Amino acid sequence: MFSWWHFRSGHRVRSVSFKKYVDMIMYEQDGQGQIWPQGSEGGESDYINGEPEWEYETIPLFRGNTGLGFSIAGGADNPHIGEDPSIFITKIIPGGAAAEDGRLKINDIIVKVNEVDVSEATHSEAVDALKQAGTRVVLHVKRLKAPTENVLEIQLIKSNKGLGFSIAGGIGNQHIPGDNGIFVTKIIEGGAAEQDGRLAVGDRLIAVNEANLDNVTHEEAVAALKATQEVVNLTIAKPSYIPDNVSQDQGTPPSARKVENVAVVAPTSSPDTFIRSSPDFRRSSPDKPTNVSLHSENTYANEDPGSFGMLKQKGQRKDPYFYDPHISRDPRKIILKKGSTGLGFNIVGGENGEGIFVSFILAGAPADLSGELRRGDQILSVNGKDLLLATHEEAAGALKTAGDTVELVVQYRPDEYNRFEAKIQDLREQMMNTSTGSLRTTQKRTLYVRALFDYEPTKDSGLPSKGLAFKYGDILHVTNASDDEWWQARYVTPDGEEEGMGIIPSKKRVDRKERARLKNVKFTGKTSEKTNGNVQHMNANEKKKKNFSFSKRFPFMKSKDHAVGEDISADERGADSEASYRGDEPILSYEAVVQQELKYTRPVIILGPLKDRINDDLISEFPDKFGSCVPHTTRPRRDYEADGRDYHFVDSREQMERDIQNHLFIEAGQYNENLYGTSVASVKEVAEKGKHCILDVSGNAIKRLQVAGLYPVAILIKPKSIESIMDMNKRITEEQARLTYERTMKLEQEFGEYFTAVVQGDTANEIYAKVKEVIRDQSGPTIWVPAKEKL
Structure with a gap:
């Protein structure tokens, strides 16, 4: 690089x-x-x-x-x-x-x-x-040096609960980076492995009977285990340590599945990673492992993160609460421990003896992390208190006073819950249509917009009717925008098809609520001795001036005065007042878009953590689809360099300065008195070859490409937390993770309206798979670009 x-x-x-x-x-x-x-x-x-x-x-x-x-x-x-x-x-x-x-x-x-x-x-x-x-x-x-391993042979006799262990790993599905081994990840209670006592989490399976498991795929290891009879001879290697990414929880993970009495983890990640990253799959998984095929119906579980051509089909959206007819309808017991967010689920019902139902599960809360509670579950009792005929107030009181450890008896009843939801929906629509905020207006305004924020209707208490959930970057067809508070919209799939219908907050409502929220935010940050505790908060406009301080002569050119990410003290810029922060700072809500036929291959800009690794991986894995452009420089050519291959060598500094001033470059900078830059022409040259040009540039270049008529696929990789950064990089310090997190948040604040998508994930492989999916979906033949008319 x-x-x-x-x-x-x-x-x-x-x-x-x-x-x-x-x-x-x-x-x-x-x-x-x-x-x-x-x-x-x-x-x-x-x-x-x-x-x-x-x-x-x-x-x-x-x-x-x-x-x-x-x-x-x-x-x-x-x-x-x-x-x-x-x-x-x-x-x-x-x-x-x-x-x-x-x-x-x-x-x-x-x-x-x-x-x-x-x-x-x-x-x-x-x-x-x-x-x-x-x-x-x-x-x-x-x-x-690889840790020493003790190799031994053990013999297991299948019990009525099978062999009783889970595995992960294999070629193309490495449980430990760089290692194709098959590893034991869970020991299941009551199984043959637990009864024998010698097999443990972290053990490597070397052979099953006569089948060698060295350098095999996950599927081949599963097949070898499936082919065993009642008596199974295992050759295992016990490490001198337990890998960091192997859980020592001996319980059966919700994502583990039995294949002829051997629980097998879905072949995209380790069990613990899958549990954290796929709460939707957990909610729909059976209470007990059953004999099912190796191919899960869940898109994420089957998706091959290493295949650009095998991503999920366009327009396919996961329903996080789809109802599986194979899930047991028998009552079951769940024990939850309250966290900082409580138990983490909402309830509805309690009228006329209709029952209390789980209507929403908060991501990351105890109910979600347990993987056992589902939307559509009826709560039969709380700590032994019968709620079968309880009112809503009685159920809420029982949950509130249940203590830190809560024992629930629940029963999955999706049909009853659906009927209950339909009744609530009818009541909401009646209320909406008789209110002053009704969408029944005489003039209908329609438009297409791109969402610049995530919206979850279940968290919006003021919603008058059925809401439509969406994520940052989703395209929405607003079929009625005549109301000041609520718009009616449909989701537009990457194929251009429309699906779903619901209510979304209007731009005016989003702006008002966000400004009200920001008004009450207490800004905190680093302080210096001279500032006497004045907060170190910059608004978006000031950040752009400081962090991307271009020279007056060349607006595209990096100045030496300030570098990206440099801290600016309060003394240099003065303390911000609340009024200045609320002033003209744009609120990210919706962007009006129009559809455009794509006549070129879109450049790709990735910002945020992991961008270097992902850029390299894209070019490495798909050299026929991705490439890099040749930069320009005023530096003299070296003997081994070729003009047009290593660099475009510009004859004079004056010529390159003129080109920068004439907006022929998307970004430029100076090093050792020589100019370097990426030109629009270089990007077009790669695009004309039918390749996505991978650009390692700043957020400012996104807008310059748009002005040049080259709309890039701009992706921000947004970490979920400082802890998630440390989870993905075990050797990074907390301070380094904090700085990385803060830099990413600044990128989102400064360039949020220019990103095509914001990607999050629990593992690097999951993030990489999502990035590939975004690029595929945004590769045409038609794309959505900003409309000339603003909202």
């Missing part, structure tokens, strides 16, 4: 990077690598559990027509993990040279390329070393 830098007060601050390098090829291997003596090469790295033990290996690869077949990340200028400057292997491309050789692994650290030391190189220096290495590339790598 080529990066340039700004210098201020002697510190080097990362600004914008243009070009990444992903090397991929098919090749023939001709030599054997050598193992280096312990400690002979490489630097040290910080690890949580003491000093690491390294093993070193020399791996010769041969470059073909398409590269070396792996992706890298990191460098002194852009550390991949914490402050570690090492160059890490982040992806091995199937069918490439590295994959065919089989020795290079994910998370390997490149110490040398041929004889060039890259142990403390910048990302661009490592890229240059790989590019200049010639046809035969010798990689000197180091990796953590």
